[in-house]
Amino acid sequence: MPLPLNLNWCDHAQMLGSRVASTSRREVHNIPSSCLYKRIRDQIALYLLSWYRLHTEGRCQQSGTAKRVSESGTISYPFLYHSEMGDAMLHVANLSTMLSCMVLKLPQIFLLTKLKSTKGVSLRALLLELTGYIVFVTYQMSYEYPLPTYMEYPVLISQDTILLFLILHYNGNLRQSVIYSTMFVGGWQLLTRQKWILDLAMSLCTFISAGSKFLQLQCLWESKDSSRISALSWTMSTYTCMARIFTTVMTTGDLQVMARFIVMTALNVWVTATVLYYKQGGKKLD
Template sequence: MRDVVRYIVFVTYQIYHEYPVPAYMEYPVLIAQDTILLLLILHYNGNLRQSVIYSALGWQLLTLQKWIIDLAMSLCTFISAGSKFAQLQCLWESKDSSHISALSWTISSYTCLARIFTTIMTTGDLQVMARFIVLTILNGWVTVTVLYYRQGCKKLD
């Protein structure tokens, strides 16, 4: 659910500022996938009707004014960063990265780096670039932490 909200906020931000479609084209596909998954989960949990009503109200609120969209974008960056810090905290406490994919975190870092480049080339939006710079740094930090603890586990064996 959290990812769907972040995607919707990001796409709404891009559309509101009239950025070119290639700057955000992958997000509608991701939103569609997450939405289908979320609807199936809600359907089987019996919460579908309530969720659809809240989603419609949230979408209307989000598209009302520029400052709401900008604030939502900033909050999504904050939430994304918070989830990465939570992952780091769990790694530091457990000192075990055997169940975490370093490849996935590397791909996330690379994706954010690519988005920095495409943002510079297409829109130059500082808020979007700041988002991807923060996420690149944190994804890289998680990757390095995963690899560090993975090497520590091999030395103990």
């Protein structure tokens, strides 16, 4: 009998789960299937059964992420069935992302300190990027997401802070650092006050981060000079976003987070290509 269409997600799961609750996940997974339709049906049944079990245990989170903490302290996501290969790839992606982010902004920092000029580097883009990082890491921590999925962001925030001070210093506006510091600390305190404020900020986070990329692109288009911008930093940023798409699919499955990384990947590729284009143009002029 088909499920009614006027029920919400957990109600669907509960109805289906009540029909197959006596069947173990392994038994459902091993149902002989000779056609694609039956295999898809079995996977959907497994997915909904997992949601039903979480619902009855009172562990469906409002953030849209289904997760369960086992007695051993590990977090399992019942709608994903990891193989040893998948787990190994997940660990590699998390580790490589963390290592990349530890040095991601260093080429840009070294370049600014060497040239002592910020031409082509957008201060407004950096401020928006820093805002997006703070919102994102606060959201991840608030909903108790797995630490490996966001542990690089405190490092990125510290590196962006150093970049901010360098830009203000070379622009002769170092006193403004007090104002920006107060704004960021106050904004972070506001995010932790109410869940709805954090959810609203996270829904705007993609637009905030995308805005920072467009501001950097605009700065490049106006100056037509990327000699003070590190292509290596932007290349590593592109890789880390691509890796985070994979880790999000393999862990939280949060569509809002995934959409952010997809948009960021596309824009990072655009900025990287623009930086390389103007660097090649500068070499030709020389």
